[in-house]
Amino acid sequence: MRIEIADKAGFCFGVKRAINLAETAAEKYGEVFTLGELIHNERAIEELEAKGIHAVETPEEAVGKPLVIRSHGVARAVEETARKCSAEVIDATCPNVLKIHKIAASVPKNGTLIVLGDENHPEVIGIMGHANCKTFAAKNAEQLKAVLEKTAEPVCIVVQTTFDSGEFSEISQKISAEFPRVEIHNTICTATEQRQKSARELSRRAALMIVVGGRSSSNTRKLAEICEKNAKTVFVTSAEEIPPQILKGLQADDIIGITAGASTPAHTIKEVHDKMNEEITKNNNENEEDFASLLEQDQSFNKLYNGKRVKATVVSVSKKEAVVEVGAKQTGYIVREELTNDPTAEVEDIVKPGDVIDAVVIKVDDSVGTAALSKKRVDAQLGLEKLDEIKQANETIEGKVTRVVNGGVIVNYENTNVFIPASHTGVPRGGKLDTLQGKSVKFKIIEVSNDRGGRVVGSIRQATREVREAERAKFWETIEVGQKFEGEVRSIENYGVFVDIGAVDGLVHTADLTWNRVGHPKDIVKVGDKINVIVKSFDLEKKRVSLSAKDPDDNPWTKFIEEYAKDDVIKATIVSITEFGAFAQIIPGVDGLIHISQISTERVQDINTVLKVGDVVDVKIIDIDEEKNRVSLSIRALSESGETASDDE
Numbered sequence: 258m259r260i261e262i263a264d265k266a267g268f269c270f271g272v273k274r275a276i277n278l279a280e281t282a283a284e285k286y287g288e289v290f291t292l293g294e295l296i297h298n299e300r301a302i303e304e305l306e307a308k309g310i311h312a313v314e315t316p317e318e319a320v321g322k323p324l325v326i327r328s329h330g331v332a333r334a335v336e337e338t339a340r341k342c343s344a345e346v347i348d349a350t351c352p353n354v355l356k357i358h359k360i361a362a363s364v365p366k367n368g369t370l371i372v373l374g375d376e377n378h379p380e381v382i383g384i385m386g387h388a389n390c391k392t393f394a395a396k397n398a399e400q401l402k403a404v405l406e407k408t409a410e411p412v413c414i415v416v417q418t419t420f421d422s423g424e425f426s427e428i429s430q431k432i433s434a435e436f437p438r439v440e441i442h443n444t445i446c447t448a449t450e451q452r453q454k455s456a457r458e459l460s461r462r463a464a465l466m467i468v469v470g471g472r473s474s475s476n477t478r479k480l481a482e483i484c485e486k487n488a489k490t491v492f493v494t495s496a497e498e499i500p501p502q503i504l505k506g507l508q509a510d511d512i513i514g515i516t517a518g519a520s521t522p523a524h525t526i527k528e529v530h531d532k533m534n535e536e537i538t539k540n541n542n543e544n545e546e547d548f549a550s551l552l553e554q555d556q557s558f559n560k561l562y563n564g565k566r567v568k569a570t571v572v573s574v575s576k577k578e579a580v581v582e583v584g585a586k587q588t589g590y591i592v593r594e595e596l597t598n599d600p601t602a603e604v605e606d607i608v609k610p611g612d613v614i615d616a617v618v619i620k621v622d623d624s625v626g627t628a629a630l631s632k633k634r635v636d637a638q639l640g641l642e643k644l645d646e647i648k649q650a651n652e653t654i655e656g657k658v659t660r661v662v663n664g665g666v667i668v669n670y671e672n673t674n675v676f677i678p679a680s681h682t683g684v685p686r687g688g689k690l691d692t693l694q695g696k697s698v699k700f701k702i703i704e705v706s707n708d709r710g711g712r713v714v715g716s717i718r719q720a721t722r723e724v725r726e727a728e729r730a731k732f733w734e735t736i737e738v739g740q741k742f743e744g745e746v747r748s749i750e751n752y753g754v755f756v757d758i759g760a761v762d763g764l765v766h767t768a769d770l771t772w773n774r775v776g777h778p779k780d781i782v783k784v785g786d787k788i789n790v791i792v793k794s795f796d797l798e799k800k801r802v803s804l805s806a807k808d809p810d811d812n813p814w815t816k817f818i819e820e821y822a823k824d825d826v827i828k829a830t831i832v833s834i835t836e837f838g839a840f841a842q843i844i845p846g847v848d849g850l851i852h853i854s855q856i857s858t859e860r861v862q863d864i865n866t867v868l869k870v871g872d873v874v875d876v877k878i879i880d881i882d883e884e885k886n887r888v889s890l891s892i893r894a895l896s897e898s899g900e901t902a903s904d905d906e
Contacts, residue, residue: 258507258537260530261463263516265455267523269448271328271351272296276305278349279325283309289347290319292339293379295327296520297474300495304522307681307703307716316342320799323347329379330354332386353446354380357415360442361388364413371395371404373425374417378475381417398428405436412439418446419476419519421483422453448519449476456480456516460487463514464507467499468492469529470518477518484516495525496532503533504540513537528706561585561618561628569630571612574604581616587628591616595631598674600659608632615639633672640673641705644713648702653720656700658693666693668700668715675700681716699724725760732760733797740792744804746782754778756790756804765790769805772813772846774832813846814886820844823878826900829890831872839868841876841890849888851876858896875900 268276275295282289288309294302295310302312313319316339324343326336330350339346350358361384364370368390374381376394385392393408395401405412414432416425422445429441460466466484470477471494484490493499507513513533517526561567561583569581569589579596581589596607608614616630647654656670658677665678677700684690701723704714744756744763753766765788770781782788790804821827821843829841829849838852851868853861861867868874877900880889894900 258504258509258511258513258540260513260515260533260537261459262526262530263452263455263459263514265448265452266469266515266517267519267521267526269446269452269519271353271446271448272519274351275325275328275349278347279305279310280308282323282325282345282347286323286344289323289325291325291327292316292331292335293327293329295325295349296471297477298471298494298518298520298522298525300525301471301520301522303703307719309718317799319343320801325349327379328354330358330383331379332383334386335383350383351418351446353418353444354383357384357418357442357444358387360413360415360444361385361392364388364390365411366390368411368413369393369408371401371408371412371414372417373401373414373428374420375475378417380419380475384415384417397424398431401428401432402435405432405439410438412436414439414441416442416444417475418444419449419479420445421479422450423457423483452476452516452519453480453483456514457483457487459514459516460484460490462512463488464511465503466490466514466516467529467533468516468518469526470494470521474518474520477521480516480518484514488514493529496528499529499532499536504536561587561621563618563620565618566635567616567618567630569614569616569632571608571610571614573610574608576604579604579608581614581630583616583618583628583630585628587621587623587626589616589628589630591630591632595619595629595633597633598637598659598669598672636672637674640671641713644670644673644675644702645705648705651701653699653701653723655697657697658695661690661694666690668698673713675702675713675715677715677717681714681718683718683721728760733800736792736795736802738792738794742790742792742804743787744790746784746786746788749778749782749784751777754782756788758790758802758804761800761802763790763792763802763804765804765806769793769803769807772807772811774842774848813844814883817844817847817888818881818883821878821881823881825878826895827876827878828873829876831868831870831874834864834868834870836864839864841874843888843890847888849876849878849890851890851892855879855889855891855893858893 279289279291279295290311290313294312295305316324320342321344323345324339325347326349328349328351361370366389370388370390370392372381372384372394374394375396381394393404395404425445432439433441466488468477468481468484468490481490481492515529567583569583572580572582578590578592581591583589593604596604614632615635616632617634618628619631620629654670656668656675658666659669660667665676666682668675668677679690682690682693698717699720700715700717701719702713703716706712742758744758747755747757747762753764755762756765767775767778770778775781788806790806793803793805795802827843829843831839832842832848833840838850840848840850842848853864856867874892875895876890876892877894878888879891879894
């Protein structure tokens with residue numbers, strides 16, 4: 258049998274562009290959000306999640322965060338909302354879809370736009386959201402005709418980019434003949450047409466077609482529908498879904514075709530190709546199984562060979578190796594390095610005489626009658642299977658960091674090595690990975706591959722994020738006004754500082770940083786400072802919390818009310834000058850206003866000619882508004898009465 262991959266399969270330009278933009282943004286910001294899933298492929302979405310690219314349904318879910326508009330595009334109103342809510346909008350709308358948006362926007366208000374496609378598909382919803390006229394969606398010729406018969410001119414028809422090109426050709430011919438004045442635009446993506454044509458041609462030659470892609474991918478479903486007309490077709494999202502006995506009924510010279518949707522990564526196509534190669538090899542081996550079993554019954558044919566998996570009984574152990582019996586004329590041995598991946602483990606800690614273990618033959622030397630075996634390679638395969646189950650179950654596991662390597666660290670989990678890329682360790686860029694050496698860490702499995710003898714990739718960051726999300730959910734369930742936290746200053750803005758209080762970041766406005774007068778927040782705190790804060794208010798819907806760093810027990814107004822009263826004559830320090838007067842500090846945290854009319858008995862044109870910041874002046878308290886925390890002061894009243902403040906004021 259021969260496997261043939263369609264010459265047009267996998268990622269299209271628009272998807273590649275969207276992924277590149279999202280990954281670039283994730284590297285810049287640490288994490289980004291996409292408005293809806295970036296592509297319709299479950300496995301690819303998991304891989305993007307591991308890179309810090311998360312999907313949200315509405316712009317409001319990513320307030321203040323970078324947001325990517327996916328290749329499907331969105332309605333104009335949604336885009337406007339996104340630009341108001343987000344820190345930055347990265348528009349990854351496919352250029353082909355943008356062209357349709359322009360056509361939709363050009364239809365006059367008294368006209369009608371009809372989109373030939375699935376009304377529930379995000380691309381179709383986005384297209385209709387750019388029109389200023391009446392809009393309809395139609396899936397087929399019958400629905401399209403029904404709309405046209407009830408619609409007055411002018412009418413413009415556009416097509417979903419992933420629509421079946423053959424079906425569109427038939428529909429457009431019929432509609433043009435019956436409704437000659439209707440304007441029809443063929444907006445099917447060229448790449449989609451080529452992919453469908455390639456799949457159609459291959460399926461006519463093949464006995465079996467395997468279509469690879471996401472279940473929710475419109476263009477992949479179209480490919481499956483096209484192939485089903487010509488050959489037996491199996492729709493899978495990954496190699497793991499290929500059913501057993503898939504080759505049953507096929508002939509030796511049959512062609513097996515593989516095609517894939519626009520949102521299917523190249524490595525997924527390769528895994529399907531490799532899996533089918535394995536199935537073909539397995540199918541060939543099964544045909545020879547009866548003959549092989551007869552040979553095995555004769556001990557003279559029961560020989561060891563490289564790659565053979567055997568049951569081995571441990572005979573003896575030493576510091577360097579274990580000697581085993583494998584039921585053949587050769588004596589087997591397993592050196593310590595082939596017993597375990599743990600460099601600190603001793604042979605006697607791993608196996609004991611009498612133990613029966615699974616091992617694989619790695620070298621046979623008939624000249625001396627020995628065979629070298631490996632236990633860890635069998636364990637690794639079993640470990641791969643177990644870790645794949647753990648990945649599917651989305652479990653968090655724990656292992657020990659055994660060494661730091663180029664680009665990440667190695668974690669040992671039950672004798673299987675797991676690679677954690679530097680970007681998934683949680684260590685900041687530029688930080689030292691050596692700090693993880695020898696530590697036990699919790700992590701998620703994000704990739705299990707049999708390539709190159711087996712490869713497992715994990716993520717500490719993803720496990721940490723899940724813990725943080727759980728903490729965040731608990732935080733919003735238990736938050737109350739007045740709660741106290743010790744937090745860490747994350748960032749400083751002109752209007753205040755953002756403080757990490759464990760589960761979320763809260764905002765402390767400049768005025769709530771201290772009871773004293775503040776020029777800029779950076780004059781009070783710096784990034785990394787630990788400060789005590791109190792919850793002032795919160796918004797559960799918008800997931801925002803407002804904090805205060807002011808300690809109620811240190812409220813200077815309490816001290817002021819206790820020590821001062823109306824008509825007191827005191828000394829105060831000028832702290833700022835405005836057009837209408839000057840503010841003077843009475844005690845730290847309490848300022849009073851000297852209105853321009855209360856500065857002198859004579860008319861004052863320019864306050865700066867009379868007072869300057871830093872002056873210490875005698876003033877009289879002429880009014881106290883306890884409700885609004887305001888104090889009115891007067892210099893003029895003292896000039897009129899001749900009073901002065903005592904030196905101890």
